[in-house]
Amino acid sequence: MSIETVVLAVGTEDxxxxxxxxxxxxxxAEPADAExxxxxVFGDAEFESVRAKLGVDEDDEGSTPDAVAERHTTTRAVANALSEAGVRYSIRGRVGDLADEVVETASAVGADRVVVGGRQRSPTGKAVFxxxxxxxxxxxxxxxxxxRAVAA
Incomplete structure (x- = not known):
């Protein structure tokens, strides 16, 4: 099975x-020459907050989720790393439930792989949250x- 498209879920990461x-x-992506x-994915309140921090009015052309994602520090850092490695990429911003939006994006672009990050959590933490x-x-x-995030 070849990999042509990889969805990389990013948020506000350290x-x-x-x-x-x-x-x-x-x-x-690199060995497969995949995009x-x-x-x-922004939560509703987070999107408004980030847009305000960027000084983007909601009526501006640059106020779309895609445009805000392109300007976000985390997305830019990952994009720079992909560019340096010669990996093709595009940026999509979404607003809503994180998991749902990642899955919907993977379906919409016909992804062959999804890459997600996470923290190590206790079984109770997983059940509750x-x-x-x-x-x-x-x-x-x-x-x-x-x-997986490296334990501190």
């Missing part, structure tokens, strides 16, 4: 997690690579 996600996306679809990465793994239309 620098180390951003680097790990970028490295994994490169490791999956990475950087997908930054759920897990975006777990929901993506269970619902994605293709295989999912999970990038």
């Amino acid at each position: 620098e180390e997690r951003t680097e790990r996600l970028a490295e994994e996306a490169v490791a999956v 990475v679809v950087l997908t930054h 759920g897990s975006v990465a777990q929901e993506v793994m269970l619902s994605a239309p293709c295989p999912v690579t999970f990038v």
